[in-house]
Amino acid sequence: MSKEKIILTGDRPTGRLHIGHYVGSLKRRVELQDAGDYNKMFVFIADAQALTDNIDNPEKVRQNVIEVALDYLACGLDPTKATIFIQSQIPELCELSFYFMDLVTVSRLQRNPTVKTEIQMRNFETSIPVGFFTYPISQAADITAFRATTVPVGEDQEPMLEQAREIVRRFNYIYGETLVEPEILLPDNAACLRLPGTDGKAKMSKSLGNCIYLSESADEIQKKIMSMYTDPGHLRVQDPxxxxxxxxxxxxxxxxxxxxxxLYLPDYPNLAELKAHYQRGGLGDVKVKRFLNAIMQEMLEPIRNRRKEFSKDIPAVYEMLKNGCDVARAAAADTLSDVKKAMKINYF
Ligand code: ATP
Ligand code: MG
Structure with a gap:
């Protein structure tokens, strides 16, 4: 089997991308890409997966494909270095998922912690779409079809990766060494594993409406930061x-x-001192929020400007995606051919 380092990640086109995506995965992808520290990189827009819990709103998914593609380009993903593609255009992924379904039990899917939380979040308890319930299986197909070795994602994806690894092991055990076992690459900064929402909820998520988007205007960023959740017990400046x-x-x-x-807060030498002052009392929320705002504005302005440039030529973005789909499809077909050989279902 190949010893190449192959990176794969994706995002659901359920909305524009936010700063949680950025620190959880996107930033890492761009760094890996620019360092050239890989043999191949695949980045996909998971429209078929997004449909599993958005079937009443397919237009939202369709429109957000281009929004996510623009976010990618704005953040510095480079189609000459990474293959950027749309999941639904690779039918080989469905075929692979179909065979993987035989390798996973219903109770194993029910135990997947991410599936459990997401079912609750979406109030799906009594009416889970089958496609949604089985999405960890199709995600395993997405990963293995490209022989991915390395998957840079946020912490919420850990159970998905574990499930994918189990599928690979079971497939290889039954049919012989064919598929590559992927490894998760988590952010090295603990605060980025699962960035909370501006409302203080556990995860910034498109579905929860608690996001700062990468494309947000300067005013909107400031408004969101100034009304962010802090410590509800910190009422007066002098309070600890x-x-x-x-x-x-x-x-x-x-x-x-x-x-x-x-640059922005010269009366403090570092973050530890700022935190210590806040804990002692005497430091107001507004000052800390203004500091955060300055940092976020500095980070997001160039992303927003690049996005504006790319959005002037949408047909070129579709063309880039089409080229990516062609490359991705060939790679997935190659793996599928190996899979069928291993399963001895290559009859003719
Ligand atoms: P949805 O609500 O539709 O599931 P989402 O905001 O959770 O959307 P996904 O497309 O599911 O976003 O996630 C894409 C990638 O971004 C994954 O690698 C995921 O781990 C990462 N990610 C998403 N939200 C966060 C977050 N708040 N902190 C860190 N990483 C995140
Ligand atoms: Mg999600």
Missing amino acids: GKIEGNTVFTYLDAFCRPEHFE
Whole structure:
């Protein structure tokens, strides 16, 4: 089997991408891409997966395919280095999923913690679409079809990767060494594993409406930051405040770099001192939020500007996606051919 390092990740086109996606996965992809630290990189827009819980709104999914593609380009994904494609255009993935379905039990899917949480989040308890319930299987197909070795994603994807690894092991055990076991690559900064929403909820998520989008206007960013969840017990400036569970500080952990102090808050030497002052009392939320706002504006402005440029030529973006689909389809067909050989269902 090949020893190449192959990177694969994707996003659901259920909305524009937000800063949680950025720190959880997107930033890492761009760094890996620019470092050239891989043999191949595949990035896909998971429209078929998005339909599994959006069947009453397919138009939303369709329209967001291009929005996600623009977010990718704006963040620096480069189609000359990474193959960017749309999941539904690769029928080989369905075929692979169909065979993988025989390798997984219903109870194993029911135990998948991410599936459990997402079922609750979507109020699906009594009416789970079968496609949604089985999406960890199709996700295993997405990963293995490209022989991915490395999957840079947020912490919520850990159970998905574990399930994919189990499928690979079971397939290889039954049919002989054919598929590559993928490894998860989590963000190395703990605050980025699962960035909370601006409302303080556990995860910034398109479905929860608690996001700062990468394409947000400067005014909108500021408005969202100034009304962010902090420590509800920190009422007056002189009160001691809490850092744990205080979303503004979690964002600072995720986005603040040492040089930001000199630039935007020279009366503090570093984040530890800022936190200590907040905990002692005497530091108001507004000052901390203004600091965070300066950092976010600096980060998001160039992304927003690049996005505007790319959005001037949408046909070119579709063309880029089409080329990506062609490359991806050939790669998936190659794996599927190996799979069928291993299963001895290549009759003719
Ligand atoms: P949806 O609500 O439709 O599921 P989402 O916001 O959860 O959307 P996904 O498309 O499911 O986004 O996730 C894409 C990638 O971004 C995954 O790798 C996921 O781990 C990562 N990610 C999403 N939200 C966060 C977050 N808040 N913090 C860190 N990583 C995240
Ligand atoms: Mg999700």
